Amino acid sequence: MTAVAELPKMRKSKKAKFEAFRELWAADATLPTIAQRLGVTDRTVERYRSDLEGSRRTDYYAQWMPLVLEHLRRYPDSWFTDGELSRVLLNRRHVLKHTLQRMEREGLLVSERRTVNARGYKAEQGVWWWRLARLDELDEVSTFASVIDGEMGYADPIRMEETGEPA
Incomplete structure (x- = not known):
């Protein structure tokens, strides 16, 4: 557990509250009940829980990456924002940012x-746009550089996973 390693860095008052939190958490007390008993906010109790058990963030990459690839293959030379892709593919707002960044690190997408x-309006802070990477844009170290999708010359990691061989 990460909490054990972090305990020596805590102030004495925080160590005492964290130890009290651990006892209450082990007794299956709810977060609001623990916060009230310790005299701290719900957010502080959530941080203690995160220190003890790790993040609750769910990774949707395995579910969302194939959807994004399928959509971008339909429009291989088109650029999209994360908001557009989120709205079209998931009917939600701006939830694909981390998936798109990971796909870019893996060499599947390029961004600008x-x-x-x-909507064509000036955005002073800038907006990230994404499209499918062409083989001439892939890194030499890319896992999927040798896998080609049909005649278009785009990476196809799904076919690689299914067959174990380049298409």
């Missing part, structure tokens, strides 16, 4: 920062 948003 523009000063125009999806």
Whole structure:
């Protein structure tokens, strides 16, 4: 557990509250009940829980990556914002950012920062736009560089996973 390693760095008052939290958490007390008993906010109790058990963040990459790839294969030379992709693929707002960044690190997508948003208005802070990577843009170290999707010359990690061989 990470909490045990972090305990020596805590102040005495925080150590005492954290130890009290551990006892209450082990007794299956709810977060609001623990916060009230310790005299701290719910957010502090959530941080203690995170220190003890780790993050609760769910990784949807395995579910969302194939959806994004399928959509981008339909429009291989088109650029999209994360908001557009989130709205079209998941009917939600701006939830694909981390998936798109990971796909870019893996060499599946390329991104570009523009000063125009999806509606064509100037965006002073800039907006990230994404599209499918072409084989000539892939890194030599990319896992999927040798896998080609049909005639278009785009990476196809799904076919690689299914067959174990380049297409």
